Amino acid sequence: MEPNPSDDGLIWDDSPGPLRRPILVAAFEGWNDAADAATFAAGYLAQHGGAERVAHIDPETHTDFQSRRPQVELVEGVTRSIVWPTSAFWVARYAERDLVVLRGIEPSYRWKSFCRAVLEVYRATGCEMVVTFGALLADVPHTRKVRVTGTATDTELIDRLALEPSRYEGPTGIVGVLHEECRAHGIPSVSLWAPVPHYIASPPNPPASAAILDRFGKLTGITLDLSRVQETVQRWRVQVDQVAADDDDIRGYVERLEARFDEADDDTPEWGDELPTGDEIANELEQYLREQRGE
Numbered sequence: 421m422e423p424n425p426s427d428d429g430l431i432w433d434d435s436p437g438p439l440r441r442p443i444l445v446a447a448f449e450g451w452n453d454a455a456d457a458a459t460f461a462a463g464y465l466a467q468h469g470g471a472e473r474v475a476h477i478d479p480e481t482h483t484d485f486q487s488r489r490p491q492v493e494l495v496e497g498v499t500r501s502i503v504w505p506t507s508a509f510w511v512a513r514y515a516e517r518d519l520v521v522l523r524g525i526e527p528s529y530r531w532k533s534f535c536r537a538v539l540e541v542y543r544a545t546g547c548e549m550v551v552t553f554g555a556l557l558a559d560v561p562h563t564r565k566v567r568v569t570g571t572a573t574d575t576e577l578i579d580r581l582a583l584e585p586s587r588y589e590g591p592t593g594i595v596g597v598l599h600e601e602c603r604a605h606g607i608p609s610v611s612l613w614a615p616v617p618h619y620i621a622s623p624p625n626p627p628a629s630a631a632i633l634d635r636f637g638k639l640t641g642i643t644l645d646l647s648r649v650q651e652t653v654q655r656w657r658v659q660v661d662q663v664a665a666d667d668d669d670i671r672g673y674v675e676r677l678e679a680r681f682d683e684a685d686d687d688t689p690e691w692g693d694e695l696p697t698g699d700e701i702a703n704e705l706e707q708y709l710r711e712q713r714g715e
Contacts, residue, residue, distance in 0.1 A: 428537040429481030436474040436511050436545050439518040443640060444542045447553040448507075450526035451593040454616040455625035457555035459523055461632040464649070466521040469512025474545075476508040477524070477537050484528035507534075509541050516642045520545050526594045534594070535601040542607065549608040551639070552595045553632050555625070558615035561677040562660050566631035570639075572610045573603035612636060619673065620660060626653040 447453065447462035479485075483505055491503045507524030520541065527534040542550060560567075572578045595611060602609035612635055614628035630649045637644040664670045 456623035457628035458553035482527035
């Protein structure tokens with residue numbers, strides 16, 4: 421029998437046990453997840469870190485099942501089972517620290533209640549900060565290096581990690597609401613975003629996912645073996661290059677994007693070569709978190 425959910429829909433599946441300096445990582449399907457790049461990156465962290473599910477958020481509390489329908493699956497070729505769209509928390513254990521990975525679905529309603537459930541897991545597992553992944557469609561060529569941008573709500577964390585305060589105004593998704601809730605409760609939070617070429621919007625987009633994972637590893641000091649992901653990136657690029665080469669219109673459009681990309685001064689905050697190295701960023705993050713615990 422499934423345990424009764426909290427008022428916010430949180431259900432604990434298992435005790436996470438003691439965790440080592442954990443960080444909560446979150447990515448959500450939907451508006452914040454162009455080409456599934458963000459949720460793929462979060463799923464990679466869970467899978468390669470052991471993937472022990474410890475909790476989930478009851479979809480009945482936050483999901484419109486007419487827009488996100490449950491799936492029917494066969495069990496042993498006979499019995500039918502209903503698989504509900506669920507946001508779940510997984511514990512991933514790495515050599516440097518543990519992660520609590522939320523691979524979720526952007527809720528249909530009660531967003532603040534949904535965020536309370538996320539922050540309840542954050543507190544119960546003793547996490548030190550929240551890092552979210554996002555991906556957005558942009559006018560960028562697939563032939564250039566993916567520029568991952570980062571921002572934080574805490575001014576001291578922004579200064580320490582050479583991030584930028586967000587200057588965006590307009591519609592937001594659950595990632596933006598979660599970061600606002602973190603700010604309101606004094607919880608350190610960082611958001612990493614990767615652009616996806618809008619003319620190749622269909623998933624997957626391995627370059628964007630790989631760029632997010634690479635930047636996350638440098639941010640946290642966690643060693644990630646991305647060799648197989650990079651192999652997938654190379655195969656993906658070859659396939660897309662072949663399609664572009666066979667179509668004069670696509671090839672011309674990509675060339676225009678390349679020229680604009682190379683010449684323009686990017687207004688979006690970027691972590692470039694002039695900013696701190698991965699080790700320096702990780703050390704600054706550790707110092708910041710130690711000071712936060714001391715306070």
